[in-house]
Structure formats: structure tokens, C-alpha cells
Amino acid sequence: MPDTAFTDRLSDRQRSLAFVTVLIAFVMDVVDSTIVNTALPPIQSALGASDRAMQWVVSGYFLTFAVLLVVGGRLGDLFGYARMFVIGVIGFTLASLACGLAADGGALSAARLAQGAAAALMAPQGVALIQLLYTPTERIGRLAAFGVIGGLAAIGGPVLGGMLIEWSPFGLGWRSVFLINLPFGLMALVAGLTLLPRGRSGDALRPDVPGSLLLFAALGSLLFPLIEGRAAGWPWWTAALGLASVVLWWAFWRYECRRRATVGSALIEPSLFADPGFRIGLAATTGFAVASGGFLLTFSLTLQRGLGYAPIDVALLHIPFGLGVMAGISQIGRKALPRYGRRVPMTGAVVMAAGCLTTAAAIHQAMPAVVIGALLLVAGVGMGTLSGPLGPITLARVDRNHAGVAGATHKTVQQIGGALGTALITTVYFMVVAGRSAAAVPGAFLVSSAIVALDLLALALLLRRLPDRLFER
Template sequence: MSSWVTGEEPVLGTGIEALTPERRRLAFACVLLAFVLDLVDTTIVNTALPAIQANLHAGAPATQWVVTGYFLTFAVLLVAGGRLGDLYGYRRLFLIGVFGFTLSSVACGSSETPFALVLCRAVQGASAAMMAPQVIALIQLMYSPLERVSRMAVFGLVGGLAAIAGPVLGGLLIQSDVGGLGWRLIFLINGPIGLAALVAGWRLLPEGRSPHPLKLDPLGTLLLAAALLALLVPLISGEAAGWPLRAVALLASCVPLMALFWRHSVARTRRFGSALIAPELLRIRSFALGLSMTLLFSAATTGLLLALSMTLQRGLHYSPLQVALLHMPFGFGVMAGVAAIGPRALPRLGRLLPAGGALAMAAGTGALAVAILQTAPAPLPLAGALFVAGIGMGCVTGPLGPITLARVDRGHAGVAGGMHNGVQQIGGALGSACVGSLFFASLRAGSATTAFAPTAVLIALLLGGVSAVAMLLPRQVFAPED
């Protein structure tokens, strides 16, 4: 994390002075490749879930854990991954993360049981948590503050394209069924890509680490992991098992575990000056509200993509490729919201932009549910509803980070960004657990098409919560704290 966590410039290591413009471009392409590898992997899996469920004879809980396990380990280890980079060097941790991600991807594609796949996905998320923070740190290492602006703009553009390309690539790979591998190809393809990133990173990336690295917080990491598992395990498995007493007790235990985590974080901050989170930042109203919006929004988005892919394939009998192509209007809508509408509207509208965007996404989700419930839904209404939902999503996801961090002092920008990214991953895990559980419970009582309707209601409620919280933000979001 370096300045991603501490707000400081990284210390240059050996070889940075020898970086020619050409080598620097190649090094940038290397970290960009790792960024795309992680982003595509989070979007490509939803397209493959029905095929995975059928091929491995996975139940609903195991299917949800394929998504949730990745988000969970990513969220819990994200800050630790950044601090390990500060301590031992960004290049070294980047290579370890890419190696682990590549190896676990191949293991995912070779899994023969649902348990093995879920375990490998958890390792994949842990590896991504080692890799992702180093991407930002290495950009800071290689470029001046002014140069970073254009570099990060490239990340935004490529990220939008990758979000569209992920489902399409997944559909193509599953549909092609090369060698009878089917869904396994979406993971196995990471093997050669990851190997290329590993070789390029070894040869091209400079060394560097933080001048004042923050200490690791192993107890805080364990407490957070325990609290999230106590919450997610019963949410995913409790309903299918008839909510036995042990599931209820485990769910109730997440409250004291979170309290312990909070007390530990406060005490550790007073004693050492740092913990896994920075409790004092939550006194900043816009930051606390921004994290709340992020949690609700990530849960709604992850839940929507999971339920939609299952509904289209199991309810409307779309092929994986047809599902992927239908996601394209959604992706283009997101890009329009992020790149065209957001930058122009945010300075004028402030908090009204994410509030309105969340409601637009809710309206698009509602229209999607109505279209799905038709006897023979035509692709055009589905595509139109997804485009509206995508525009709404783009109007939230673009300004959400800047709004959350707007009133955070630059000296704390790194740890605040880490908390924001961590909450995004936790929200994704909660969305897979809560929205996914409602979808599968409704599926057992009816068809996939009828199961989408109550799921859409929950997603709309989550988005309504995003809109309501946004309206609690200061009118002038980017003005100094009142």
C-alpha cells in the first residue's frame, strides 16, 4: 500500500534510475495486466455458475461460496497485503501474488468437487489481496504525481472495458468447450496470462518499499475473519438447513466478534498508531456515510449479477454466450455513467448524482424483473432495462470513491482508501450471501424466472438504502468539513 496506506511516497529501490521510457511503459503494461486479470476474474465467474453447479452437482450454498469465498479472503487480507508490500518490497509481493493467483486459477479449473473449487477460490482471493495493493504502489513508484493522473485514467478506461469483456469472454470460452473443458477454461486461461505477467514482472518492475511501514495486525485480521465467517456461513447455509440452533448461535456471535474487533482496533491505534482500520476516520461524517453506501451498493451489484446469470440460463434457457452478449448493454451503460455523465454532473449535482443513480439502477432492476416474468421475454426489453440499470450503476460507482474520500486528510488517504476497498469486497460477499440465499430459497419454491422477482425487490431496497444514505451527505460534498 505504501502511500496507499500511509500517504507517503515509496522509497526507490535498486534499478529505478535505469528505467528507460520504453521499459517504464512495459512495466506499466505488466501491472495493468495484473489489474485486468483480477477484474475479469470477478466478473467472468457469474456467467459460469450454472455450468459449475450442474457439472459438480453443487448445491446452492456451495454455488454461493464460489463467489463469496473470493470476496471474503480478498477483503480480510487486503490491508495485510499492502503492509507486506511496505515491509518486504512491492515487486516481491506483486510476484508472490501473481504466482499464487495463477496457481490457484489452474487449481480452480482442475477442481473435481465443490469443496475443492471453493477452497481454491478462497486462495485466489487471498492471492489477489497480495497482488492488488502493489499495483497502486508500483504506479506511485514509477511516475510523478502529475503523470499518475493519466496513468490512473487508463486504469479507469481499461477497467470499464474489462468489466464488459469478462462475461463475453466467459460465454465464448464455455460455449467453445475446447477439449470438453467447458467452464474450466475460464480459470485455466489465467495460467498462461499469469505466467506472462510473472515473467514480465520479474524482468521489468523496479524495487521499492515504504520508508515507514505500518506494523501488521494479525489479531485484528483474525477477529475480522471470524466475525465475517460468523455472519456469512449461517446466511448462506442456514435457510437450506432449516435454521438449526447452531446456525442461529453462530449468526448471533458475529455481533460480539465485531465489538471485539472494534475494541482491539481502538486499543491498537492508541498503542502503536495503526491497526487494520483507522477508527478515528469514522468520525468524519462523509467518510462513514460513504462506507455505508459502498457496503449497500456492492451487495446490490454482486447480488444482481449472480441472480441475473442464474435466471437467464436456468429460467430463460439462454446459452452462456447469449447471457454474455446481453450483459453488454449493461456494461456500456456503466461506462456511459462513469465516463460521460458522472464527471460533468458531479460538480453540479453533488450528492444528488449517486442518490439518483441508485434509484435509476433500482428502476432498471424492476423493469428487468417485469420483462423476465413475461411468457416469452424478447431480448430488446431485457437489454433496455439492463442499459438503464448500467447507467444508474455508473452514476454511483464513479463518484462513490471520490465522495467517500473527499474530506479525508491526505495524510490518511492511503488507509482510508484501503478501508473503502475492503468494504467493497465485504459488500460483495454479503450480496452473494443475502441476495443469493433469497434467490435460491425462492427457486426451491418456484422457477428461476419467478425467483428473480423477490430478489429484485431486495436489490431495489438495498439501492434505495444507498439513495437515502447519499441524501444524508453534506450538500457541498467537496467543501471542507463543517
């Protein structure tokens, strides 16, 4: 059991300040996963970086975050949540500084890998600290606030990125997208040192280092040929790495099963996969993350590289999309899910597919921004109606004894999907654009959006396999 001796002495005000502290770090993490979308063209132009370097800037963050997320949670259990939170904040702030000072695409990509690793250390401590700070009844509202604010932060990232580039505070230009983290990181650091309760698990499990390395190798050997293969002309080693990735994923699964049987703990809990709802939910979450990550990135690239939009214009077009997402999550998905079950996310997937594809068609036909914004609103409603229910569906029938590892597995899969989406969809996009004029960019976006739509429609068919009554055992 967690050590709660210190938290029992906290006043309501102290608990609220501690909650705000972890919330600041949570928003920093979520925003930084999407803020670069509107900044990539200015970054690429300023640094003279290649397309594949820009893919690593986005995918690299997801890669290290996904691989180290569970490890970060375990380290908090072992050494204390507040201590690991502070170390994570320091690492995240320093990595943000390195991003802002990067002199070329390689340095920026390396700094983003470090930033994702630090986020993986920082993020899990927030949820663990809420467990310490609040009773089970109180946690419901606090975790719901995390969900709503997280959705806003994810969509708000590209908006903030566009505004910072437009305003260019202190003449920093694109560098302000990363350096904006410094004051907030310092605030989180001071608050973490003074306001967070000291607690850790009394039943802490050792980090699974070999499993983490296998996961990193499996995911890395899949991402590397996707991103680097196009520029190299798809040589033999791209296929070899793809086959190696399959073997490594199999080895990772076998190792985790064996470790669970012999040691009693692993990065994942193999028994969870006996539940079809959990398996389908994870697969759907992966497919959704691939679609959303790929669409949002290629959308921002298309408007700036193909149509000459300024970053601030791209930011403004994200606003109707964000409003649609929040309406889908808070008004449609949340209220309709208990009554209509699997039909809610299935409908959301179809609506999102239609919205993404028609948005791409409107851009291809050079329709007015107001039309594009209206179609983005539809796509956003679909996204929110789909994404909001995926977490509750995936975890609906999970044994409470495995709730923590199930939640971490779901979050890890989200990050893996984000890495795959930004690598795979943008690789197809750049293949269509390669060697052509800016006039070909909207066509490339239409092709990549068609892949996104097919992914979402396949996801809708997959969700049909869920049981009718999701929340009854």
C-alpha cells in the same frame, strides 16, 4: 519514504512496460470476481454441486480478498512491492489451476478461497508501484485508466465467461474460465521478475494479524449461516453465529481503536470515521456492492436455469449493461459530480433500482431479449452514475496523510459488500426456487430484484445526508 533509487533510472519505455505488467494482474483480479457468474450453471451441472457450494465459489473469493487486502499492502511495504507482486501472481496462477482441475464443488470453493487470498497479495502492489513509477501529476491519468479498465473488466467478466464456455477451447468447457488465467499469469510473472522496479516503504508498518483474524471471524460468522443455514433448515446455530458476528464486529472495532492508540497502526484508521462523508460513503459503497453483486449473479442464474439461455446468450445480454455502466461512469458521473454533488449518485441509485426491477419484471413476463437488453442499458447507466462518484465522495475530505489506508478501507468495504450480496441475495433467491420447477425461477428473480431495488432506494436516502458541497473543506 519509498526507495526510488532504482525507479529514477527507468526510461519512459521501461515505466510503460512496468505499468502494463501491473495492469495485466489488475484485470485478472477484477475479471475473476465476476467471470464465474455465467459459468455457475454449467459448473454446477458438471460437478453435481449444491447451490450453497456455488455460493461459496463466488462469496469465498470476496471473503479472503476483503480480509487480506490491507495485509497484502503492508507486506509489500515491508518486503518490497515487486517481490510481493510476483508471489501474489504465482499464488493466483496456481489457485486458478486448482480451480480448473477441481473435481467437486468443495475443491472448487477451497481453490476460490486461495485465489482471493492471492489476489489480495497481488492487487495492492499495483497501486504502490504506480506511486514509485510516476510523479503526482502523471499518476492522475494512470489511476484514471485503472478506473475505466476496472469497470470494463468487471462487466466483461461475465461476457468472457459466456464466450469461453460457448467456444470451449481444447474441449475444456467451464474449466477454461479459470485456466485462461495460466498464460496471462505466466506473462505477468515473467514481466514482474524482469520489468518491475525494486522498491518498498521506508516507513513500513507491521501487518495487523490479530485484527485480520478478527475481521475474518466477523465476516465468516455472518456469511456461513447465510449460505449454509437454508440447506440445514435454519437450526439454532445460524442465529447463534449471527449474534456472534455482531460481537466480533464490535470486538474488531474496539481492538483496532486500541491498537491505533498503543501501536500507532491498525487495519483501519479510526479517526477517519469522524468525517460523516467518509462514514456515509463507506455505507453507500457497501449497499451498492450488495445490490450489484446479488443482482448480476441472480440475473445470470435466472436466464440459464429458468429460461434456458445458453451462456453465450447471457454474455451478449451483458454488453448493453456494460455500455450503460461505462456511459454512467465516464460521461455522466464524472462530468456532473463537481456541479451537482450528491444528487448525481442519488439519481444513479434510483435509476439503477428502476432498471433492475423492470428488467426482472420483463424476464418474469417473458419479454423479448431486445426489451431486456434495453432495460439493462438503463440499469447500467444507473450503476455507472452511482458507482463512479462513490470513491471520490468517500475520500473527498480525507486527510492526505491517511489517503492510503482510507483507499484500502474503501476497497475492502467493496469486497465485503460483494461477499454479502452474493450470499444474502442468492440465499433469498434459492429459498424461493427450492423444490419448484424452472417456471418458478423468474418469480424468484423478481423477488430478489425487489430486495435489490429497496437496498438502492435506501442508499439514495442515505446519500441525502451528505453535505451539499462535497469537495470543499
